[in-house]
Amino acid sequence: MTLTQDGAHSSVDAPAQKRGMNLTLRIWRQKDPSVKGKMVTYKVTDISPDMSFLEMLDVLNEQLIMQGDDPVAFDHDCREGICGMCGVMINGEAHGPQQTTTCQLHMRSFKDGDKIDIEPWRASPFPVIKDLAVDRRAFDRIIQAGGYISVPTGTAPEAHATPVPKKDSDAAFDAATCIGCGACVAACPNASSMLFTAAKVTHLGLLPQGQPERDDRVVNMIAQQDLEGFGGCTNIGECSHACPKGISMETISRLNHDLLGALRAGARPKS
Amino acid sequence: MAKTNSVFKKAVMAVSGIIMVLYLIAHVVGNLKAFSGREAFNSYSGWIRTVGNPAVPGETTLWIIRIVLLVAVVAHVWAAVSLWRQAKRARPEGYVTKKSAAQSYASRTMRWGGVIVLAFIIFHILDLTLGTVNAEGFDSTPYDRLVASFSNPVVTAFYAISVILLGMHLRHGIWSATQTLGQSNRRRETTVNLFALGFATVLTLGFLLVPFSVLFNIID
Numbered sequence: 001m002t003l004t005q006d007g008a009h010s011s012v013d014a015p016a017q018k019r020g021m022n023l024t025l026r027i028w029r030q031k032d033p034s035v036k037g038k039m040v041t042y043k044v045t046d047i048s049p050d051m052s053f054l055e056m057l058d059v060l061n062e063q064l065i066m067q068g069d070d071p072v073a074f075d076h077d078c079r080e081g082i083c084g085m086c087g088v089m090i091n092g093e094a095h096g097p098q099q100t101t102t103c104q105l106h107m108r109s110f111k112d113g114d115k116i117d118i119e120p121w122r123a124s125p126f127p128v129i130k131d132l133a134v135d136r137r138a139f140d141r142i143i144q145a146g147g148y149i150s151v152p153t154g155t156a157p158e159a160h161a162t163p164v165p166k167k168d169s170d171a172a173f174d175a176a177t178c179i180g181c182g183a184c185v186a187a188c189p190n191a192s193s194m195l196f197t198a199a200k201v202t203h204l205g206l207l208p209q210g211q212p213e214r215d216d217r218v219v220n221m222i223a224q225q226d227l228e229g230f231g232g233c234t235n236i237g238e239c240s241h242a243c244p245k246g247i248s249m250e251t252i253s254r255l256n257h258d259l260l261g262a263l264r265a266g267a268r269p270k271s
Numbered sequence: 272m273a274k275t276n277s278v279f280k281k282a283v284m285a286v287s288g289i290i291m292v293l294y295l296i297a298h299v300v301g302n303l304k305a306f307s308g309r310e311a312f313n314s315y316s317g318w319i320r321t322v323g324n325p326a327v328p329g330e331t332t333l334w335i336i337r338i339v340l341l342v343a344v345v346a347h348v349w350a351a352v353s354l355w356r357q358a359k360r361a362r363p364e365g366y367v368t369k370k371s372a373a374q375s376y377a378s379r380t381m382r383w384g385g386v387i388v389l390a391f392i393i394f395h396i397l398d399l400t401l402g403t404v405n406a407e408g409f410d411s412t413p414y415d416r417l418v419a420s421f422s423n424p425v426v427t428a429f430y431a432i433s434v435i436l437l438g439m440h441l442r443h444g445i446w447s448a449t450q451t452l453g454q455s456n457r458r459r460e461t462t463v464n465l466f467a468l469g470f471a472t473v474l475t476l477g478f479l480l481v482p483f484s485v486l487f488n489i490i491d
Contacts, residue, residue, distance in 0.1 A: 026367075028367075039367055089366060089368070089369075091368055091370065092366060092368035092369040092370035093370050093372065117367060117368040119366055119367060119368070122362055122364055122365065122366055123361055123362055124360060124361055124362065124363055125361070187372075189358070189371070189374065190354075190357075190358035190361060190362075191358065191361035191362040192277075192358070192361070222276050222277070222278055223276060225277075226276050226277050226357075229360060229361055230361050231277075231354075231357050231358035231360075231361035231362070232277035232278075232280065232281060232354040232357050232358060233277070233278075233281065233450075233451075234281075234354070234358075234378065234381065234447060235378075235443075235446060235447040235450040235451065236373065236374050236375075236378045237373035237374070238371060238372060238373050238374055240373070241372045241373035242372070248457055249450065249455070249460065250455065250456045250457040250460070252450055253449075253450045253453050253454065253455040253456060254453065254456075255278070255453075256278055256281070256282070256450065256451050256452065256453040257452075257453025257454070258453070259276075259278045259279075259453075260278070260279075260282055260452070260453060261453075263279065269276075
């Protein structure tokens with residue numbers, strides 16, 4: 001049997017091509033932060049398995065607009081899995097059943113007749129703006145508290161002047177893939193932002209450029225994280241499992257190590 | 272602020288937890304003395320009260336251990352309650368649908384399991400150390416109190432449930448403490464978790480041995 005015959009055989013067999021899926025969606029609708037929201041049931045028909053999850057929501061929204069209803073608000077931007085804007089709870093899992101962003105989740109992960117619950121990230125530091133869109137500026141404030149390096153602007157320095165061991169640069173890059181989508185907070189039973197903060201602390205703390213502010217960074221970022229009202233980390237691992245970039249629990253251990261060392265060295269948060 | 276941040280509280284939990292685990296190892300070893308008979312068990316119990324004599328008077332060593340443990344328990348509970356409340360505040364409104372993908376069963380029992388274990392410890396001290404709730408009363412020997420207590424299936428059942436909860440508490444706690452104190456990494460993760468599981472299992476079985484031996488009249 002040849003490959004071509006195999007391919008031909010399977011394409012004849014595959015019944016997926018002719019029709020789409022019919023789905024029942026239960027979506028969190030909330031007009032604005034001041035009112036109470038509730039789950040509302042919608043039906044969508046003829047959904048192609050090749051659509052992304054957000055495209056499926058686009059289909060629903062077109063339907064709602066045609067009916068004169070208010071479309072479902074959800075955040076999105078690049079739809080390439082790199083910006084971190086999109087993200088909803090899908091059947092109780094952050095970004096749904098695949099370890100990816102909501103925009104890169106495709107409807108082939110579901111089957112005809114499925115009921116899908118869609119909710120916003122739930123954490124008091126992430127208040128709902130409308131429906132599925134939440135305000136994630138708390139993350140920006142954590143970054144402002146220390147997720148940066150202070151370098152004078154000007155000509156880029158000669159790259160070979162600062163050698164970085166391969167092992168460190170790999171680990172720093174792994175942590176730097178964090179797109180700040182908030183899935184870690186959403187999935188955490190404590191609504192902790194520890195994995196996010198740990199990714200930033202790891203990413204900068206492993207590189208030579210991050211050393212001068214290393215102690216202050218971790219102390220200030222944790223202080224801000226607590227101030228924003230995130231929960232504490234209990235090392236359960238839901239965050240890492242939900243993370244579309246697969247940031248590991250190792251980063252959290254590294255943050256803890258840095259923080260305890262910084263406190264011993266006398267570093268204290270700015271205020 | 273610096274000393275009250277969530278990571279510092281976790282470190283307090285980890286260190287106080289380690290102190291209690293070290294005590295538990297000594298405790299389980301002592302328990303197994305019950306298999307050496309009444310005399311050996313009672314004299315071991317007497318020795319605990321006179322360790323360090325005559326360099327230090329009376330029960331000095333025992334009281335130092337008791338005070339350290341009490342401080343550890345209070346610190347552990349303070350940090351736990353504080354973090355529990357912080358987590359509650361962080362998600363006042365739960366999900367309609369929530370799946371847990373990575374959470375171990377042990378990690379789910381940490382908070383209520385901890386409360387039950389604390390309640391058990393209070394009963395356990397009233398029962399076997401002070402004897403106030405023991406059938407043999409407070410003026411009996413430790414061995415008699417042990418036998419009287421665990422001959423009652425209800426007491427043995429409460430003991431067993433608490434010790435199993437304690438085992439699960441340690442299974443997650445040892446891993447969590449390693450993370451909290453910044454001693455874990457990707458390479459060590461599996462080893463730490465296997466050690467936590469193995470240690471918790473051995474300790475739990477060690478604790479279960481004596482009460483069930485009493486219940487089934489192997490010790491009487």
